[in-house]
Amino acid sequence: MAKRSAGKAPRIDIGIGEKDRAAIAGGLSKLLADTYTLYLTTHNFHWNVNGPMFNTLHAMFMVQYTELWNAVDPIAERIRSLGHIAPGSYAQFGRLTSLKDAPETRPAALEMVAILVQGHEAVARTARSIFPVVEKAGDEPTADLLTQRLTVHEQAAWMLRSLLEE
Numbered sequence: 001m002a003k004r005s006a007g008k009a010p011r012i013d014i015g016i017g018e019k020d021r022a023a024i025a026g027g028l029s030k031l032l033a034d035t036y037t038l039y040l041t042t043h044n045f046h047w048n049v050n051g052p053m054f055n056t057l058h059a060m061f062m063v064q065y066t067e068l069w070n071a072v073d074p075i076a077e078r079i080r081s082l083g084h085i086a087p088g089s090y091a092q093f094g095r096l097t098s099l100k101d102a103p104e105t106r107p108a109a110l111e112m113v114a115i116l117v118q119g120h121e122a123v124a125r126t127a128r129s130i131f132p133v134v135e136k137a138g139d140e141p142t143a144d145l146l147t148q149r150l151t152v153h154e155q156a157a158w159m160l161r162s163l164l165e166e
């Protein structure tokens with residue numbers, strides 16, 4: 001066995017070069033930030049929704065924020081599997097996310113729905129933007145993760161969008 005210097009990370013040899021692993025981890029960091037930001041907004045709306053659709057939206061938002069909460073760990077762990085550090089602070093998420101922060105003034109119920117539609121669509125775009133480097137690198141685990149996330153976000157956007165139709 002090769003001796004390793006104290007404090008020096010072992011070389012990663014998983015069949016994906018460092019440059020591609022860094023690019024993929026960077027894209028996944030943006031996906032993690034988007035997912036966490038959308039989680040926080042959805043949970044906020046769950047707490048603060050009012051109006052005649054309260055029960056329906058309160059329950060729907062709970063299902064959605066729970067799914068988002070459960071998604072952050074696999075994304076962060078994939079970043080770690082690629083040999084990089086996962087972002088984990090509000091400051092980092094704020095720099096990395098493509099989503100706007102939740103409004104400080106509580107929006108009306110259907111405005112909340114519209115904001116969440118935009119959020120899910122934005123996260124889907126972020127996930128989709130990572131595919132070129134993932135495919136080039138032959139990174140099937142990340143491609144699988146992205147496909148799962150796209151399915152969830154596109155379906156959630158559709159379901160929320162359907163509430164906005166007249």
